[in-house]
Structure formats: structure tokens, C-alpha cells
Amino acid sequence: MLAGTHWANYALHRRGVTSDSEDILHNSMLVVCMLRKYSLAEGELLGALTEIEELRPLYVRGDLPDGSRAAARALELLRLISALARRAP
Numbered sequence: 001m002l003a004g005t006h007w008a009n010y011a012l013h014r015r016g017v018t019s020d021s022e023d024i025l026h027n028s029m030l031v032v033c034m035l036r037k038y039s040l041a042e043g044e045l046l047g048a049l050t051e052i053e054e055l056r057p058l059y060v061r062g063d064l065p066d067g068s069r070a071a072a073r074a075l076e077l078l079r080l081i082s083a084l085a086r087r088a089p
Helices: 002-014 032-041 043-060 067-086
Strands: none
Touching: 002 032, 002 043, 002 067, 032 043, 043 067
């Protein structure tokens, strides 16, 4: 999740959506209007990051079965986030 957040901040800074001093820490902690703004600029990326963030309490902090499947999905999402952040603005 942390790596995905760094990629999201990189993408938002690079595209001029956020200033260098404005960073996402957790999607769930964003004010609704800011999440909407960021999602308009980077919807697919923010959606993937949100999915990773939603896995965290269930598998990292929780004890649901199929943790390895959740981990594989998180890695898949991180690869997507990385690719989306690196694409040309």
C-alpha cells in the first residue's frame, strides 16, 4: 500500500494536480472533494490504490483465509499503479 501511495503522489505531482507539499497518506483519510478531484485526474490509479487499501484491514490486520490470493492481487494492482504513474502525462 505504501509503494502504491508513493506512485499515486508521483503521478499527481507530475501532472500538476497536487503541489509538492500535498501528499496522499491514505485514500480513506481524504476529504471527499479531494478524493473526487484526484479521481478525476487519475481514476484508474486511485481505484487500484483503493482496492489495495481495502484489502489491508482484512488480510494484513485481520485473519481472513486466502491471504496468498489477496497478496497476489495486491501485487497485480501495484504493477498497474506503477505503470499508470509512469505513463506520459
